[in-house]
Amino acid sequence: MADITKEAVQQGMDSFMATFGRVPDNFKLLAEHAPGAFAGYGLMRSFVMRGPEAGGALDLKTKELIFALLDTLAGQTTGAKNHAAAAMRLGLTLPELAEGLVQVLMVGGVTTWNLTGAAVMKHCAELESQGGE
Known part of the structure; x- marks a missing residue:
């Protein structure tokens, strides 16, 4: 797995932990078997789930x-x-x-x-x- 994908996967995992307190099992499964797809999802999620203090609008x-x-x-x-x-x-x-x-x-x-x-x-x-x- 490329470094950029690893970093994006980690960012997605961190986003779940920060806002949800855990990574749901279905997303762990996605990260394990389709890390590139989870990486893309994780980047979108970390963008959306920013609070206003981190640049989010809502x-x-x-x-x-x-x-x-x-x-x-x-x-x-x-x-x-x-x-x-x-x-x-x-x-x-x-x-x-x-x-x-x-x-x-x-x-x-x-x-x-x-x-x-x-x-x-x-x-x-x-x-x-x-x-x-």
Whole structure:
């Protein structure tokens, strides 16, 4: 593996650790078997997941909410739950999440709510009732 790819893989791993606290198993698998692809993804992720103090335009709470909403629209329930929980750790409220999920419902239809949105809302409500994760 070329040095530039190794550096980009490490940057992607570092980005996950900094914002998520771990590297998800599916991304570890990608890094192991397709390091060039993970390197490209990792560079995009480290660019997007910069806070304003590091040159990012949006705060991390907003970025996590956006990922949760996009994952909901795509039907990626696990990712949507993980990103919504991360946004809650950064201060997202249940009313804010509900508004965003309703926007997804408006664009993607009631199926997005039935397949993913409701599960995300329930997951985050349970997290809040437990006092966090």
